[in-house]
Amino acid sequence: MDRILMKMAFQTCIYHKWKERNARWHQTGYCSIDQVVRTIDKAMRNRITLLRYKADHQYAGLLSRWFKSQHNT
Structure with a gap:
């Protein structure tokens, strides 16, 4: 599970870094x-939620x- 999260987080970070660079x-403004970081966290939550895996x-x-990984940092 950690490997999947790492891949998703890497892709999300690259995308948002590219978007911020553009x-x-x-010169359309920039974010702190x-x-x-908050945008990346929200994007990760949205991506995971959209997967809608069944309980099993x-x-x-x-x-x-x-969420657990957020408390460990």
Whole structure:
């Protein structure tokens, strides 16, 4: 489960870093580091929620694992 979360987090971070770079490059404003971190966290929660695994699926606990990883940092 951690491997799946790491891949998802990596993809989400790359996407939002690219989006922030473009916003700065084209001078359409920018976000603080805290805002980008909150945006990435919200995007991860949304991605995991949209998967809608059934209770007996092996990745059913992804969201709870994501929350646990947030408390460990």
